[in-house]
Amino acid sequence: MWRRLLLVAFVVLTGAVPATAAVAEGRRPVSGLLPFPSDRFTVADRSSPTGRRVHFPAGALPANVSGVPIDPAEWNRQDGFSPGTPILVHVPGVDPVASGIAPVTDIGRSLARDAPIVLLNTRTGQRTPYWAELDAHAADEPERQLLIIRPAVALSEATRYVVVLRGLRDRTGAVISAPEESSSRRLAGEMGRAGVGRHRVYLAWDFTVASTAGLTGRVLRMRDDAFAGLGRAAPGFTITQVTDYTVEQDARIARQIRGTVAVPSYLTGAGGPGARLHYPAGGDLPVASGATYPAGFVCNIPRGVSAARPAHLSLYGHGLLGSPTEINAGNVKQMAQTYGFLFCATSWIGLSSADVPFVAGVWSDLSAFPSVPDRLQQGFVNFLFLGRVMVAAGGFATHPAFQDEQGRSLLDRRGGLHYDGNSQGGINGGALTAIAQDWTRSVLGVPGMNYSTLLQRSTAFAPFQQLLDQSYPDKADQQIVFGLLQMLWDRGEANGYAQHLTSRPLPGTPVHQVLMHVAFGDHQVSPAAAQVQARTIGARLHRPTLAPGWSDEAVPYWGIGAIRSYPYRGSALVVWNSGEAYAPPPTNLAPSGPEYGPDPHEFPRAQASAQLQKATFLLTGRVVDVCDGGPCP
Structure with a gap:
């Protein structure tokens, strides 16, 4: 991801967005x-x-x-x-x-x-x-x-x-x-x-x-309207590609299925980058445009799945400016094969790979930014529809792509639906889970909330900081910009939904339980933002969290209660320490120097013990201690 963003920044800085002159020198009022x-x-x-x-x-x-x-x-x-x-x-x-x-x-x-x-x-x-x-x-x-x-x-x-x-x-x-x-x-x-x-x-x-309505009302209107139109039927879907792999080609995944799910569109035009929510004249809540959004998806059926041992069903949320093919990452395949999960993914439209040119251009004129949270909200509905077609009668289980040679379903619909996401998938996944009606347990990998806190603390933001410096060079203005962006970003990330994630559920929504996996010293998603989320949702902390000498906090993980005994059935925060990364700067700077060690961002999801904890939680609702009573790992 980091290399891709650097490439994007280079393209933008050298051609896609014209370079602009610096602000004339001189003093002016803040x-x-x-x-x-x-x-x-x-x-x-x-x-x-x-x-x-x-x-x-x-x-x-x-x-x-x-x-x-x-x-x-x-x-x-x-x-x-x-x-x-x-x-x-x-x-x-x-x-x-x-x-x-x-x-x-x-x-x-x-x-x-x-x-x-x-x-x-x-x-x-x-x-x-x-x-x-x-x-x-x-x-x-x-x-x-x-x-x-x-x-x-x-x-x-x-x-x-x-x-x-x-x-x-x-x-x-x-x-x-x-x-x-x-x-x-x-x-x-x-x-x-x-x-x-x-x-x-x-x-x-x-x-x-x-208010709650001001933060969540738009997407709830979209969700409720879309599912009311669906009724008890499964969403329409089209399979565009089925690939069967030999063991030599892929030892963990037996079949990959690609296609689209038909979702009511609440966006203007074709709904692509730059589209806005479709509002009636004078209205503050979006309405369906009359068009259908073809939400592309990718699903992987792991080896070992059969009609007798059908696959557990889980959505997967990809990382920053990524794509659904992140389910092809080795750690995701490993968890799928080890624990029998069918992972299906669609795009976080608004912040997916297809949005890169638009997102880069936004930093030259932030009046265009509202399209990002607008499309993220459509993306939430896309995820919900993909989840419904995974579990509904008349959905995926009826298609030969999800059946064995005898026409028997390979999907465990009775076991229900789950969610697992990492990085942006952990951040946006908190919002998605808060509005989800078809599942009650989610794993949020290397998560946090509040992009106004996250951005300048992330190494991934460096190319976009350069673009911001070009177009809005005044440092006081930049901080105001982050505050302004957060006002709209709340509609499309966990910060606007966290107070309803594990308690006080939103209308028509069940209570949810989440497991947060945080990487100590994370270079891309600030652990400080994860702590804010944990305090807000009432998650309890695995202790001992870190070995002595690692934390730079006066009271490590202040304000987050400890898990008193295992197995634990509430929402939890588990910190994973690679042993190579160090505490980040205690201010709004990214841990970009060698003194902070290698980036541990992908460390938790790659650990066999973390995958065991995730699978146990998703399937049973129990958080188990996989770290032998000590810090993880």
């Missing part, structure tokens, strides 16, 4: 959008579940080097901000260490009585844990360097939060003077009730988090 997010950019709306509606005026969002500001139209559909929003503010001269600000390595400090930053839930009066960091990408430009506050657990939906900064200090230890009108009188009462006095307050403001 963005008027700060602090971000803020209810200054909302208006009252009685029809909204939150009572608010986002309202960015035309021309208010960051502009690219051609002077074209991001079009706010899609953002202004929102009824609040992301539950995982980066909270951004510019505090000239602030020193996080001298101020005692909680870093990612000591999240518990954020709840100290005298913590210099308070993140207050106004509904409960409780403080929310976080970590904060100065933007490391702007270290050489202190006048553009923002302080980034990151919630350590998803913020409650449809809830107003107050952010208070107080007693901030510079590198000499001197208290930084507050700007004029640093604290609204409207917030003083709420601050007082939470025990937060106004003494030495530098700045205070509030913002509203989007």
Whole structure:
């Protein structure tokens, strides 16, 4: 994947997207959008579940080097901000260490009585844990360097939060003077009730988090409409290719089947890269366009499967900008053959290999970005339809491609459906699972949530950072861009769905159970983002998690409860340590240097013990200890 992305970046930088001139030198004010997010950019709306509606005026969002500001139209559909929003503010001269600000390595400090930053839930009066960091990408430009506050657990939906900064200090230890009108009188009462006095307050403001409907309502409308049209029938499908392998050709896979599933399209036009959700005039929920989306799929039937021993059924979610053929990877084939799984995969349209040119081009004009989460939501429906045709009467089991020579089905429909995904398949898989009706257990491999946290902490983002630097070179604008993107990305990744993944299920949806496999020191998906997800969904942690000396955290895996005994029947987080990678940078930088060791991103899925744990969980719902009472492996 990494080599492919480098190639994409080279193509884009040298031809596909014209190079642009750097912004003229000179000082200019830091963005008027700060602090971000803020209810200054909302208006009252009685029809909204939150009572608010986002309202960015035309021309208010960051502009690219051609002077074209991001079009706010899609953002202004929102009824609040992301539950995982980066909270951004510019505090000239602030020193996080001298101020005692909680870093990612000591999240518990954020709840100290005298913590210099308070993140207050106004509904409960409780403080929310976080970590904060100065933007490391702007270290050489202190006048553009923002302080980034990151919630350590998803913020409650449809809830107003107050952010208070107080007693901030510079590198000499001197208290930084507050700007004029640093604290609204409207917030003083709420601050007082939470025990937060106004003494030495530098700045205070509030913002509203989007509602459940604002985050998930579009895809739920699409799901429910699509399946209502389907009724009890299996989705239509077409088999385009069947390949039988000899043992010499493939010792693990006996047959590969390719084809398409017919899915109602909720996208404009043919639904390809750049397409948008199809909305009725004046409506905020998508409707079917009348066209059919042919969702391509690939399935592998492993050796050892027979009518007497039919294959367990599982969807598989591929990685970043990849394709369904990732099921041909050796580790996926090995698990399929060892435990008798038929894995079927379709594309995460919006972030698949076919989207690479479009996604690369988005970074030159971010007004085009809404197509990415729009197509991701159509992709969720595509996955759900593929899953239904795998288990439904009249589905795959009726086709000769999934039968033996006597016409007997090779599929274990009675055993139900499961999900396994890695990397992007772990990230998007959390959202997909939260809306799934045909399965209740998922394995999320090397997962996380919240791309605004993940991107700059990932080596995979480096080529796209170059494109961002070309088109939106202002470092303060870049952090605002990540916050803006997250507002829409929530619709297409786990961050917008996590609060309903393992409890408080979405309407018409069962409760789900997930097993998270995290790679310690992962270079591509930040383990910090996986911890935020684990806290949000209530996953319990395998302990001992790491051998002594490996973690750089004051309290390793703060706020995540331990699994008390095995077998365990809840949702779980298991950390796999390759023994060669080291803790990543404690700020928004990727672990790209040799001091961080080789990338362990693919380590968990390749371990025989991890595959045993995954298979046991998917088939029985039990999490078993495969690490002999110690750290894994």
